[in-house]
Amino acid sequence: MSKQNFVIGLTFVIGLIVGGLAIAVWPAPPLSTPAGHALSLRVPKNRQLLDIAISPDHSLLAYTAITDGRTRLFLRPLNRFEATEVTGSIGAAQPFFSPDGTSIGFFSNGFLKTTSLYSDGATPITICAVPGTPAGAAWRADGLIVFAGPGATGLREVAATGGTPVMLTTIDQDAGETSHGWPSIINDRFLLFTVGKHGYDPRLTLLDLETKDTRPLLLADGGGFVVTPSTLVFARRGELFAHHLNSKTLKATTPKNPF
Template identity: 35%
Template sequence: MAPEQARGHDADKRADIWAFGAVVYEMLTGQQLFAGPTVSDSLAAVLTREPDLGRVPAEFRKLVRLCLIKDAKQRLRDIGDARIVLADGAAAPPAAPAARSRIPWILAGACAVAALVSGFFLWRATRPVLHPLMRFSVDLGPDAIRGPHLTAAISPDGTRLVFPVRTGNGSSLLATRLLDQPKPDILSGTEGAIDPFFSPDGQWIGFFADQYMKKISVHGGAALTLSPAPAAPRGGAWSEDGYIIANLDNNHLERVPEAGGKPEPLPAKPEQHGERTWRWPQILPGGSVLFTGALGAGVGGGYEEGNIEVLSLRTGKLTVVQHGGYFGRYLPSGHLVFVHQGTLFAVPFSLADLKTRGTPVPVLYDVSAAVGQGAGQLDFSSAPDGPGTFAYLSGQAVGGAVPLSWIDAAGKTQTLVITTTAATTPRISPDGRLVALTTGGNIVVYDPKRDARTPLTFDGLRNIGPVWTPDGKHLIYASKAARMSSGGSAPMDPDSRKSCSPQRKP
């Protein structure tokens, strides 16, 4: 936290410069800046103690010092100037032989910002100390559109992007764009595709469309069907061993051969660990899988209070590595990044013992995300021994607080209730006193007069579309659950209709 924030004053982008400097200091020295036994001690240190820059490599000392000036008026004003400061530092003769740099991709990202379509940014850096950071701008073209969960994926070598575009007839397809080429190439056969991801060699693109998981060559050709994905899939990750780990049914992670075939269950399931959904996987070095686990949107704290977890594919052991956040990603720099409250956080992370080191630090305040699905609009290239590229869609998190409004006959609008996730299919009771709606996969009845919400389902298993009976005493709705939650226990089909009775006080 910058000194002006600690004093309760208004903060601007210069507070972000301060946070950047603090993160860079910790990454270069391995020590947390202004650490204290309590939050109060840390804040006092921020206000009174000058940082000891003696352990910072000489070529980065000027940059860190300019970022950590307590007077915001004297602080580095724009992060783009960091590149110039680094260039000056690199030109100076080092005091000792240069060691291999531990500069992580977070530093790369904060220093190299370039606008793409709709605020899409690319960050690029090189790991050796004396290599300059590269700043560049790429135009994805006027037809590029925002994806519902993930907009763009970047190839493992950092040379190619894949993203959705709108065609002349109104349909959407995937397009690929080499970063050193002026125009994208449209991939025919990818109509309606969402959430693309690359194969480890960068030659294939996996995606979801028409209730199937498919793949297509980056050079085009026929799209090949790999597996059914019947119920709102949530992400895939392609492993080196020829399998894809994917969420195909909105809840579970399964393994599918890259050539296609029957999905195989992983050695554990979310319901075995008190959760409803595991989604947005990433294959880690060593064969484990990192993902977001949660009860679901609108249940408890939703994905904002979700877990970043690691599952061993060999033993089935589950490890929670971070509570509070979603869309975790491990970076080759040895850091875990995740999204929380519209902010990208980073924390050092050890693959050896699956533990974080220190306190997560905010590094980006404008990362777009789909809160209701636990998705972050970001991706990175993994090249650990060469240039690395981090890409993200700037903007605000969407799918958070959503107002439900009442419009009277005169057109006057009154906000009735604000839900933490999207509220859909509102239905007014026959007597006009109650409103039934779907939010977070559950049915909720709202009483405007009492400003009271009564949940009728609690499992978040896609309970949708409530309809009042004519007497207003029951609701009928669709659900994926296999049995009735009230008033009986007869077996039901996955998309059957269910009945329940809302309790109502006079």
């Protein structure tokens, strides 16, 4: 399995968990949590599924797919089977929602773009240039978008209204770091991202957006996702793990067994 296909598969599985969804038989949630729902992700035969994302309120599924030889972004309410193509999304990759779920961002042909879900066919807004192959983005509650550019660079942030990106993290080459990528936001204050290093497995790292302090968490193949206030889901060497995350200290316990 290629790294790209593995990331796609991991994103799909984690997306289902985030949405409180179940495929086949899924362990029952706590009594205080609403029951899970079954999701049938049917993609037309002329579409090759790539990336997916689920809105913060779990009502919308966004996915990119290749159709007619070109990648496009589609939106589908989870209570329906039909998906609608997002206007101006040719070349779209790695979609992500705004915190309030009213807009969606994506990379397309060397640019970071956003579009309102209520724009009624309006052309997406170009936020900034992102040459090469990006490695994920996350939309902060304060109106900034954190994204990972290509190559041996750190994470950048840019206003969701557009502008010039500024560096948020810096690659520590002396420590053997090669990349920072796959960011996600925790509690509006912390940024979870992956640090790649020469000769080592990637590691999930936590950045305090207020103090700028960083600390390592766990080894992982790619990005991690906080699916409940105290549960972190990630993959390691082809296996999917979930473990407890202290919501106050954000310290992680070592997972014993994979899903």
